[in-house]
Amino acid sequence: MKTHILTPQNFQTSQWSGGTTTQLYISPEGATLANRDFKLRISIAKVETSESSFTSLPGVNRKLMILEGEITITHEGHYSKHLKPFDVDTFKGDWKTNSKGTCTDFNVMTTGEQQNEMYYLAMGAAMNYKLKPKSTCKDLFIYATSGNCTLRMLGENHFFHKGDLMVIEDFTIPSISISSPKAFGIVVLEV
Helix, strand or coil: CEEEEECHHHCEEEEECCEEEEEEEEECCCCCCCCCCCCEEEEEEEECCCEEECCCCCCEEEEEEEEEECEEEEECCCEEEEECCCCEEEEECCCCEEEECCEEEEEEEEECCCCCEEEEEEECCCEEEEECCCCCCCCEEEEEEECCEEEEECCEEEEECCCCEEEEECCCCCCEEEEECCCEEEEEEEC
8 A cells, every 4th residue: 555645746737628727647657648658647627618518538437526605517418417516527538518607616537438436525513424436446645625624544643734635556555544623625526
């Protein structure tokens, strides 16, 4: 099991038609969004225009969670959905997709048959929580949306701050303990 914490200094921000995207993680190492040679890409997007069109990404499976703001997302020929903070939408990258509204969202892009599950956890002050990923979880990603917390696993404490991404590759333990003296929120991605 390999664990590391990526901080905002590790991230790359670039422009897209509706705002900015900040790449938090991409695999395999050396892959790029432009070359479409990735298996997994995690990013934060800021939708800054009131109406925007999503980039067409054939062969890519997409999942997004709203972190701030609200949008109505329309996948032409499929469905429309209003998304508020912590709502998730899953769609194909080659769908013609538009949105109305502004937001910040957490994005997951995968290629091939890779499955994933994404959810949000909000904790009150002085709470302890035991995170128990599914037995099918191979890699675990935890993104801090607010506050600071301590993650304890295998007898070690990992201090985690807003904007950090913890990457746990080849996840093999049954649970992780999470605690904080103050309220905090995290996005959990099980791959």
